[in-house]
């Protein structure tokens with residue numbers, strides 16, 4: 001076993017390029033292309049949701065007819081814009097990030113131009129208190145169709161517990177970065193130091209999700225890995 005230094009999960013960069021060039025980029029809406037290009041020059045550009053993971057997310061949003069959604073972790077807004085473009089005109093997204101600078105500077109002008117800003121309620125805050133506030137109003141319980149979690153990994157279980165209460169039965173929570181560039185399958189000694197903590201958190205979170213009887217799961221090896229969780233009870 002050896003450490004795969006490819007940017008993506010697949011063992012071949014050429015295969016990843018084949019997938020995005022033949023199936024993802026040709027179908028990617030113009031505003032998302034523009035946002036991906038605008039994000040590329042940011043020093044933290046790799047934080048953005050991968051376009052192949054985004055395409056699967058758009059399919060999931062469509063399949064569950066998502067109208068009311070939550071997003072935790074916005075950065076410049078790639079996954080937020082794809083959600084806003086996918087849900088209906090009267091759909092709503094509660095978008096939470098501790099810092100709105102990259103959203104305001106890079107994402108928002110493109111989101112405004114795309115005509116979907118009215119669907120977004122951006123809240124600049126730690127996410128846990130926002131979810132707790134939503135749960136104080138009983139009408140929010142079981143009312144959301146979809147949630148996307150792409151923020152601080154230490155809080156993933158706190159998000160999961162709260163989101164399960166906010167989601168309808170049949171609703172989805174999708175967690176990003178569940179495979180940490182493939183490092184979850186490697187012995188600790190082969191993992192670069194900078195990735196060890198994220199890898200350990202992902203291994204524990206994936207294990208807990210797999211044991212949670214309240215959800216159906218599917219672990220998809222797109223982007224950096226996404227865990228799709230469907231509330232079943």
Ligand SMILES: C[S@@+](CC[C@H](N)C(=O)[O-])C[C@H]1O[C@@H](n2cnc3c(N)ncnc32)[C@H](O)[C@@H]1O
Pocket residue numbers: 047048049072073074075076077078079080096097098099125126127128150151152155
């Ligand atoms: C990986 S980026 C999100 C990428 C985004 N989904 C996209 O497609 O571009 C993670 C974001 O989570 C935010 N974040 C980190 N910890 C947070 C917390 N405790 N509550 C809310 N947002 C947080 C960061 O500020 C950062 O913008």
Ligand SMILES: O=c1cc(-c2ccc(O)cc2)oc2c(O)c(O)ccc12
Pocket residue numbers: 007008046047048049050150151152176177181223224
């Ligand atoms: O360090 C990362 C890297 C990613 C990442 C890797 C590969 C992709 O195709 C997309 C994204 O995403 C991250 C992330 O979402 C995060 O919250 C922290 C770090 C990273």
